[in-house]
Amino acid sequence: MNGNQLISNTGFESPCSTKGESCRFSPLETPSVLCPPQEAGFTLNKWGFTLAAIFFLATAACDRAKPEIRAESAWARRAPMMGDGAPPGVASERGNGAVYATVVNAGKTADVLIAGASEAADAVELHESYEMSGMMMMRPAPKFEIPAGGKLEMKPGGYHLMLLRLKRDLAPGEKIKVSLTFEKAGQVSVDAEVR
Amino acid sequence: MTFAFLWLFAGPLHGAEFRAGVLQPPRKAPDFTLKASNGAEFRLSRYQGKVVLLGFGYTYCPDVCPTTLADLALVRKKLGADAERVQVIYVTVDPERDTVERLRAYMNAFDKTFLGLTGTPEQLTGVRKGYGVSTRKTVMDKKSGAYLVHHSASIHFIDVAGYLRIMAPFGTSVEDMIHDVKLLLQERQR
Numbered sequence: 454m455n456g457n458q459l460i461s462n463t464g465f466e467s468p469c470s471t472k473g474e475s476c477r478f479s480p481l482e483t484p485s486v487l488c489p490p491q492e493a494g495f496t497l498n499k500w501g502f503t504l505a506a507i508f509f510l511a512t513a514a515c516d517r518a519k520p521e522i523r524a525e526s527a528w529a530r531r532a533p534m535m536g537d538g539a540p541p542g543v544a545s546e547r548g549n550g551a552v553y554a555t556v557v558n559a560g561k562t563a564d565v566l567i568a569g570a571s572e573a574a575d576a577v578e579l580h581e582s583y584e585m586s587g588m589m590m591m592r593p594a595p596k597f598e599i600p601a602g603g604k605l606e607m608k609p610g611g612y613h614l615m616l617l618r619l620k621r622d623l624a625p626g627e628k629i630k631v632s633l634t635f636e637k638a639g640q641v642s643v644d645a646e647v648r
Numbered sequence: 649m650t651f652a653f654l655w656l657f658a659g660p661l662h663g664a665e666f667r668a669g670v671l672q673p674p675r676k677a678p679d680f681t682l683k684a685s686n687g688a689e690f691r692l693s694r695y696q697g698k699v700v701l702l703g704f705g706y707t708y709c710p711d712v713c714p715t716t717l718a719d720l721a722l723v724r725k726k727l728g729a730d731a732e733r734v735q736v737i738y739v740t741v742d743p744e745r746d747t748v749e750r751l752r753a754y755m756n757a758f759d760k761t762f763l764g765l766t767g768t769p770e771q772l773t774g775v776r777k778g779y780g781v782s783t784r785k786t787v788m789d790k791k792s793g794a795y796l797v798h799h800s801a802s803i804h805f806i807d808v809a810g811y812l813r814i815m816a817p818f819g820t821s822v823e824d825m826i827h828d829v830k831l832l833l834q835e836r837q838r
Binding site for chain 1: 707708709710711712714715718745750753754756757758782783784788796798799800801802818819
């Protein structure tokens with residue numbers, strides 16, 4: 454009825470185990486090519502196992518190439534837009550703001566935050582505040598690195614995203630959309646609540 | 649004997665210590681007159697009887713200055729009725745860009761009672777000198793001329809008698825500032 458029996462009937466050395474249920478082929482075909490070797494049932498499981506292993510390794514490799522990046526507890530400091538309708542001159546520029554978030558890297562390789570953007574401001578820059586000779590200083594940072602399995606905590610007086618030239622007032626309770634661009638993970642969007 | 653000794657140091661003398669940086673001995677806070685964001689003229693010596701919290705900064709500052717002002721707003725909020733005897737003043741380090749209108753909009757975003765102060769560059773230099781505040785202007789973009797003003801970011805606590813008592817560095821917790829303001833409010837006017 455099944456292939457095994459048919460094969461047996463042809464007088465060839467049985468290429469398949471009688472235990473194998475899925476070993477189906479026509480006796481007219483060359484069994485040595487099409488039929489898996491002895492004990493097909495076990496062998497197929499082994500094949501399945503191997504495939505699963507390949508799949509697993511492939512996924513793991515994917516994980517390595519695409520770290521899991523997420524931004525947590527994002528918030529923006531309240532700030533008035535100002536500058537709107539002011540007479541032309543040095544004082545007419547709109548105000549600035551700041552966004553803070555904790556970037557968690559659950560992936561297996563480091564990633565780098567390279568840029569930011571927000572609907573609430575003309576531009577977003579990566580900045581760092583620090584203390585030097587009794588003064589609070591601020592400087593733009595080209596990038597923030599987030600180590601594998603680690604995190605980068607932005608906070609007042611430290612790393613932050615500076616919102617340049619606000620498009621509206623940032624009033625407590627509102628939310629603004631901010632997107633962060635990472636070298637590997639690409640864009641990550643986050644809502645920042647104004648406090 | 650040892651315990652009595654320890655008690656002397658830990659007990660009555662040091663029981664109600666300030667938490668932020670204490671200025672010892674206290675010195676009279678240098679008086680000054682500047683233009684305030686409410687449109688009036690501000691003279692520090694007229695504020696005796698109140699605890700004055702004095703800071704320096706500017707409205708284009710995105711991180712440090714708004715953090716300080718938000719903390720001070722929280723200090724006043726948590727003080728409840730005592731807040732009436734606390735005046736926050738914020739002296740600009742960027743008179744070129746910080747107009748009275750700008751200062752008003754900025755202060756109002758944090759606390760309607762805050763006063764932003766400005767004046768001529770000479771007046772402001774004088775005030776900074778009196779309080780040991782340094783600034784450094786850094787041009788960020790030569791094309792647009794956009795600049796930052798780095799500055800000392802401590803809060804100066806002036807007591808009800810007009811004496812400079814405490815300097816709270818940037819990052820002093822709101823709780824510690826409230827604690828110290830309360831101690832100053834308990835003192836009798838000299």
